[in-house]
Amino acid sequence: MKRSHLPFGLERKWLLPLIGSSVSSLILLLIFTLGHGKASSRTDFSSLERISTVSDRNPPFHGDGLGLPKLPRFAYLISGSKGDVLRLKRLLQATYHPRNYYLLHLDLEASENERLELAKYVKSDAVLQEFNNVRVVGKANRITYKGPTMIACTLHAVAILLKLAKEWDWFINLSAEDYPLFSQDDLLHIFSYLPRELNFLEHTSNIGWKEHQRARPIIIDPGLYHSKKSGVFSAKEKRAVPSSFKVFIGSAWVVLTRSYLEYCVWGWDNLPRTLLMYYTNFMSSPEGYFHTVICNSKDYQNTTVNQDLHYIRWDNPPKQHPINLTSEHFDDMVQSGAPFARKFAKEDPVLDRIDQELLKRSEGRFTPGGWCTGTSLLGRDPCAIYGNPEVIKPTVNSKRLEKLMVKLLDPENFRSKQCK
Template sequence: MKRTQPRICFDRKWFPPLIFGSVLSLILLLSVSLGRVKSSSSTDFSRFDPKSTVYESNFGSESRSGLPKLPRFAYMISGTKGDGARLRRVLQAVYHPRNYYLLHLDLEASDAERLELAKYAKSEAVIKEFKNVMVVGKANLVTYKGPTMIASTLHAISIFLKQAKDWDWFINLSASDYPLMSQDDLLHIFSYLPRDLNFLEHTSNIGWKEYQRARPIIIDPGLYHSKKSGVFWAKEKRVMPASFKLFMGSAWVVLTKSFLEFCVWGWDNLPRTLLMYYTNVLSSPEGYFHTVICNHKDYQNTTVNHDLHYIRWDNPPKQHPITLTVEHFNDMVNSGAPFARKFAKDDPVLNKIDKELLKRLDGQFTPGGWCVGNSASVKDPCVVYGSPNSIKPTINSRRLEKLIVKLLDFENFRSKQCK
């Protein structure tokens, strides 16, 4: 049910005036750290008006309120057998009418589970109105730690490039990820960032991974068979490449449309060369984008060395990160990261995040400025919706702002790019 002419203002209880001064400090830091703000960001910082409270007309020309144009995110949310309900919950938690979403249950999931997810996306009234959620019908086979994971990700990116042409950043999540703040918070802070910043944790100091990841040669049977199995190992070892430098890091990324266009349509042969190289590399999602971006002069200076996730590891690190619980809640919040992983299915900490951070009830979307229903009269305030250009950031956006300020500090930013 749509209500016309919405004007949703920031709630001063949630969003104290102090943050406006903090945002201005972020702008100043950006101008110093980056040396310039590219016109592609569509952001005119000189027109920032701390009294203005509504973003408008962001589908087209400059915002009439003088605030920077809101970005759009393209989310890939992936899972496997038994993850249908988890994907639905993650979608509800990160949903916003401005964004685009692609849901992928791999080939190990049943057709019935995939169909159930597609039925939900087709029947949900809000999604039907905004038509911004897609479900992959012909699923990909994904082998854990094999190159089929990169193939699946590139497939999703190609769909976004064809079907949704006006997005700014691509974000990949899994069924075991969860947001720590609303999309209004994320859209608000990212509206002040240049549109050419790529967030991915990376390093060329790969240490033990050289002998356990880079030198071994593996074959992923998922490239040839229709049933999932482990990767095969060759007896031979490869030498380290001389024509490019290997980088590794987190598989979770926030990447720009312009960089991903280069990876998919590549006017340079580097993305294809590295794609062939990583076909036989263990855990290719932890290195492919990182190596492409750091070996090309047009993109190596656009990197921010962080994956925008809160992830906790054992010391020394094991193969998988620690499963997050209620005892990690305060650390998650204080990290400032907009996402966290990994979570067990239906762990109580997810309910705590919903209640205290997202203000979201079970089965509902995370509320934002676009939700104009009265919670006292309707069960879900997002059943009545207004303009997707109206956002209501909360106090959580301040934590993300502090993280971004720290990451873009001059001493941290340039010194950690592709090193």
């Protein structure tokens, strides 16, 4: 399948390979029941190259070998605060794949001992050391709820990932309150059929009541200059809604392309820097910065998919935070087709159910995939023996994500919801 380049058009004929991906899944499952790969060689975080130690009898799944599209790579920012070490470990294990890159961040509310505990885990785990694709931010950022320090932390993480990891396609930000609903094999499989220019972020210019509670107030975030954490405070004066650009509001959870994030960090036409200054005094800047930049950029405004790929439930009427998800919401989560969900209380039993029924993951272990060549018999860890990261085993669950993508990218639905 040929990749389109900016500007690109999503025509109906483009959807056929994605709709047919379920057939590919069946073929792959048949292929990979014939054997397993051998153990991999050590790779480097800055250059995760294809590992070529797989047996000739079991060719890896990738675009060059079977005429299938090349697998993408994801770059994850997984962030937390005080008391979140165990949650970050669990989320890393649930989302881990050797092809991807992971940056773990505990803000300054967490103690140095917590950061050290997280770093020791990364350094001591045999799999993480073998593939060397996980980093812990040592010099943590001060995060103020609702303040611009949150978007500053995200841009900092993006800059690190751009510097250390040469090849990745999409950036995904998750917090300790998030959890995946699909294995990475399923995610990699479906995203391999998508144009690499697509940016997933929920957005709208119809900001309604948020004009008076987000856009007009001028807030100051003490976290930008003060060592102690405190809430933001507002100036007495209000400001007018800008006339030189259009303000967009949306979800703080995004799946963004490397190309677009390079534009945000480097800002070669100055729009990202101009808007960053504006959002320095904007309430809840992560809900607007990336959205406003992309929808005011002629190069990227036609790449947006109006979905944050999260399953989230709100009270009616909505409150400041979404409700905690429990087993009561499990069936809805599954049927949504969303790759991720939030927010979850610590150690809620529904997380164990997701592990058992969706991820096939045991406690304290990585979500198994095609790269895991061991056996699960007698309670063994299938990922204790690992092979080629190019080998993936998408499951029947991937059809739900496929269905969501086909719906989102239907030409009659896709364009009509871009930057409106």
